[in-house]
Amino acid sequence: MNSGPPALAALGDFHPADTWQVHVNHIFYGTKGPGIHNHFQTYVSRDHRLAHALADAFHSFCQSLPADDTAPLEVQEWGVGNGNLAARFLSRLRDIDSTGCAYPRLQYTLCDYSLEILKGVEANPHLQDHAGRFATAHLDARDMGGLAPHSLTWVLSNEIWDDLATRVLIKSQGTLYEEYLQPLIDRAVLDGDFETFLNRFENADLEALQAQPPFLEHIVWERAFQRTDLGDWPFGEVVRQHMESIGDDIPVPINAGAFGTLEKAHRLLAPGRSFGYTGFDYGMLDLEHLNWEGRPYFKLYGGQYTSMVNFPLLADVGRAIGFQNVDREPQHTFVHRNLGEPVISLVELVQNHPRVAEMAPWDVDVLMLETLQALNNRYRSPYPNRLDYPTLPGTPKKQRKLMQQLIQNMNARGVPDTVAYITESEVRAADKTLRKLGYREKDIQRSFHPANAAIQFCRLTLR
Ligand SMILES: C[S@@+](CC[C@H](N)C(=O)[O-])C[C@H]1O[C@@H](n2cnc3c(N)ncnc32)[C@H](O)[C@@H]1O
Structure with a gap:
């Protein structure tokens, strides 16, 4: 053999x-x-x-x-x-x-x-x-x-x-x-x-x-x-x-x-x-x-x-x-200027949760959906959508069931996606629920004021 x-x-x-x-x-x-x-x-x-x-x-x-x-x-x-x-x-x-x-x-x-x-x-x-x-x-x-x-x-x-x-x-x-x-x-x-x-x-x-x-x-x-x-x-x-x-x-x-x-x-x-x-x-x-x-x-x-x-x-x-005329800036700054307040993507908030590094991937998925649901109390999308969130292979039955329930109860005008932009006020409106999920004030602060990163999403405009 x-x-x-x-x-x-x-x-x-x-x-x-x-x-x-x-x-x-x-x-x-x-x-x-x-x-x-x-x-x-x-x-x-x-x-x-x-x-x-x-x-x-x-x-x-x-x-x-x-x-x-x-x-x-x-x-x-x-x-x-x-x-x-x-x-x-x-x-x-x-x-x-x-x-x-x-x-x-x-x-x-x-x-x-x-x-x-x-x-x-x-x-x-x-x-x-x-x-x-x-x-x-x-x-x-x-x-x-x-x-x-x-x-x-x-x-x-x-x-x-x-x-x-x-x-x-x-x-x-x-x-x-x-x-x-x-x-x-x-x-x-x-x-x-x-x-x-x-x-x-x-x-x-x-x-x-x-x-x-x-x-x-x-x-x-x-x-x-x-x-x-x-x-x-x-x-x-x-x-x-x-x-x-x-x-x-x-x-x-x-x-x-x-x-x-x-x-x-x-x-x-x-x-x-x-x-x-x-x-x-x-x-x-x-x-x-x-x-x-x-x-x-x-x-x-x-x-x-x-x-x-x-x-x-x-x-x-x-x-x-x-x-x-050639100018460039971080993409988040472009969206920030348009909405008049700081923005991040949902996934950036979840990545700053204090326990995310030690969680099993399916527990991160559950946290992602719970965070999304917390934000949906305030967030209103102008477009109806159905969240598509496939479970990872190997997800245990308990987490699979929990995820199905969370997805079924998701607001149709909610955050459409894990990389969707969310604003600081939408996050602040969910403060209480986010605390219950384990986020601390400093995690939220860090999400909106990240350390300098070598790689980021950027805009380049040439005229
Ligand atoms: C990463 S996807 C991005 C799609 C979309 N812009 C978005 O952000 O969701 C790259 C897209 O560029 C197309 N693409 C890649 N190379 C291309 C080329 N040389 N000419 C035209 N389209 C190309 C692909 O078919 C695909 O639709």
Whole structure:
């Protein structure tokens, strides 16, 4: 009997990190479609508050346009997930647009490179409310073809840059090294003949791979670094200067795919009549965060390979492309400004509970639902929703039953999701119940005033 470690088989050669990242993410989105949200929620996949903040900001921009400007307002969202951001944005814009300066003139196009994702978006019932105001387009955010230059009023995206091609550099004693990756897999997790699978994987045969038992999450990534010079890199000179401000031996993501989206947006946006490109993502906001030793530079979620976004570099590249105004801030600050009070996500409150680190995962789930219920006494969502909270495999019967009861009794206008934004006053209104659940004053204080973190959700706007 063979009881040694599994023999890993190579799924290809070593290539620069971006080559493999793009390949596996194409397979991830192309095989899972809107099922991606079973793997992760984003700040916009169920919640409405970021979408509303964007609608308010866009509406102010529309109000500032000259009265005789009656041309259509062309907006594109790139990388759309389940379409919830668009649906909530459109609903808010319609509600606040009493003068008709924005909503009736809007043409909002949801763009994605995955047909599976677009199929899901087209079936999103909340979008159907806005028939005539939106369209979908099968489009690769990296591709420069398509629309006429200077035709768009606004481009937005949430959590797309982290998915796009990202190379990784390390500086050591004045020399630059690039990260190379090689995917390996234990043959035992695959069904059928290995060579057939390899062929399907290499060719990204989405239909055949969809029928395959899950394999992406079983890929093991081998890493190596090779000396490089930046001669043929996109924006090589900007990257070279950027690396001068980074310490030795710190892996630095170079989000080259995101550079492409900035170039594309710059070409498509109408100069003088545009609200720019607004992108949200997670990564390093400032040089201080980039130079943080030991900070992560990539993340694996259920087989999807994402990279941390290097915001200072994106800002420099944006300026090199020709954007005149480039600004960035933590995403929470953007939502805070819109709501007029500090915000956190529900999960950030739960993470600050004094016992969370020692709890079993299912007890954390119960705490999450109990915290959510406590907040629901005050919280009122403008949209009815049904909380979807699957139990973890292995959850004991007692906790499973408790969770079912909590979910059944959840207010349909309650907090929609574990990463939904909640305000300080909503948390304060639940003070008494939160105390009973074990939260102390200092835990709540810490949730709203966290220590500086290397990685955070950020907004970048380029005009
Ligand atoms: C992490 S999901 C985010 C979805 C949504 N924006 C949200 O925040 O819930 C990334 C999305 O970008 C899409 N995407 C990834 N790479 C893309 C590309 N090169 N062009 C267009 N869409 C892309 C994926 O299909 C997916 O819908």
